[in-house]
Amino acid sequence: MPELPEVETIARLIAPRLAGRKILAAEFRCGFVMRADPDRTAGMLIGRKIARVHRRGKFIVLELEGGGFVSIHLGMTGRLFTKGDPGPYTRAILTLDRGMLLFDDTRRLGRFEVTPELPARIARLGPEPLEVEFAEFAARLAKRKARVKAVLLNQMFLRGIGNIYADEALFRAGIHPLAIASRLRKDRVRRLHKAVVQVLTEAIAKGGSSVSSYVDADGRRGFFQVEHRVYRRTGEPCVTCGTPIRRVLVTQRGTHFCPRCQKR
DNA sequence: ATCGGTACCTGCACGC
């Protein structure tokens, strides 16, 4: 479900509620979401204090005082709550000295991991899209021979962009999703960089999008969906030129674009 | 090293 803006929204909301709290109990209900041994994992958590909470790409990372990390990935359908009751899709429950953390995930594509060090696959992610300088953005893009849509989705290129914001950024930049990344001219690369920053910044300001199931830790919904210009608008008129929005597959992901406004 | 296809999951909307 969530991309950078949604994860950021959730992280900002739960961080002050979790920072400084001590973990009293940990319960896990799904071996797929948490692959390690549940008892051993609980043992790594109980009695520990959460030092701080931050987002890294689409991961939410809880740093434990004295070392250790809880890395949470929401997959497509993961949700975090700081209050409420466990339900049929609850996969992890942390009981704190004040409050709780509840992790729900219907499709079980999410992950809840506890490790002594920050996992390599998180440490290895590409730069944050809102922090990367244009020069680095351009240099990284120039090395990629894949389609630009696929590159935007690659977390080793930039961390945090997903299917919605990739489509929306490409539309705003006027770039065809099937264009080869390394062949984009400099002015178009500049437009793409600007569009990525813009679309993510706007979405964060609005509290993340809401396609179907996104609910933040307070159960509120984001409202960015009303602003989607191409995503899931197949057949509807382009907001700029009226041409019907088209849908194609890029690396098996639905990809929406205006065939007139977005050139290769 | 990089790229594209596939696997991993469940639920929902849709047409028949």
Added chain:
DNA sequence: TGCGTGCAGGTACCGA
């Protein structure tokens, strides 16, 4: 009503 199909914001892994 029930069933089959296609779709869904995720990453990991494999062979080319």
